Amino acid sequence: MKSYLTIVLLLLVTACSSTSSVKEEQEALQASEVETVQIEEDKQAILEYGLWSGKIDYKSTQQLLDVPTEGEYDILVFACTEVPDFFLKFGDQNYQRIYTDYQVEQDSGSTILTKSIKGSGWVESQSWIVVSIDEDNAYIQWSRAVSNVNDPKEEPLRAFGQLGHGNIQRQAEECPEIELTES
Numbered sequence: 001m002k003s004y005l006t007i008v009l010l011l012l013v014t015a016c017s018s019t020s021s022v023k024e025e026q027e028a029l030q031a032s033e034v035e036t037v038q039i040e041e042d043k044q045a046i047l048e049y050g051l052w053s054g055k056i057d058y059k060s061t062q063q064l065l066d067v068p069t070e071g072e073y074d075i076l077v078f079a080c081t082e083v084p085d086f087f088l089k090f091g092d093q094n095y096q097r098i099y100t101d102y103q104v105e106q107d108s109g110s111t112i113l114t115k116s117i118k119g120s121g122w123v124e125s126q127s128w129i130v131v132s133i134d135e136d137n138a139y140i141q142w143s144r145a146v147s148n149v150n151d152p153k154e155e156p157l158r159a160f161g162q163l164g165h166g167n168i169q170r171q172a173e174e175c176p177e178i179e180l181t182e183s
Contacts, residue, residue, distance in 0.1 A: 046079065046083070046113075047130060048135045049080065049173065049175070050171070051077075051171045051175060052076070052084075052138070053075065053169065053171050054074075054075055054140070054166050055072050055073065056075050056140060059163055059164075063156070066093070074089040086098040099115045103115065110129070111130045112127060113129075114127045121149060121150035122146060122148045122149060124144065125144070126143065128143075129141040135170070137168075143163055144162040147159045
């Protein structure tokens with residue numbers, strides 16, 4: 001009888017503690033749902049609306065045909081839609097649009113935009129990190145990696161990368177019309 005009572009007591013204690021664990025788990029789940037909703041409601045623009053510009057210092061891992069292995073790019077960022085458009089310019093060259101349709105992740109004023117592109121014989125991945133400092137200033141970081149999959153492994157441009165960083169400032173609170181030229 002004594003062992004029977006001990007078993008019954010253990011079952012009751014276990015049942016009570018598991019009920020409290022289930023209740024605690026439900027409360028934690030409800031709290032996380034509320035937090036998730038709040039984060040979505042607090043989602044902010046990547047950059048304040050308008051035209052942004054600045055310079056980014058860059059380095060290339062290999063000598064490219066059209067730019068030195070290190071230097072400075074002028075950058076324009078059109079924050080006119082949900083996802084900004086990025087344009088880079090080196091020296092006397094024209095500004096060139098750097099891809100569109102990025103995947104976007106953001107948290108607390110920091111945003112990462114990523115894009116992978118597959119061409120005929122090559123694959124390229126790019127990312128931009130934008131850290132909002134205030135409504136008129138941001139830090140920007142750029143990364144690019146290219147794999148020319150059809151080139152032999154000894155070829156210097158078989159795989160290469162470029163990295164850049166700098167600061168951008170909002171130049172206008174509107175978005176001017178731009179005419180793109182193909183390069």
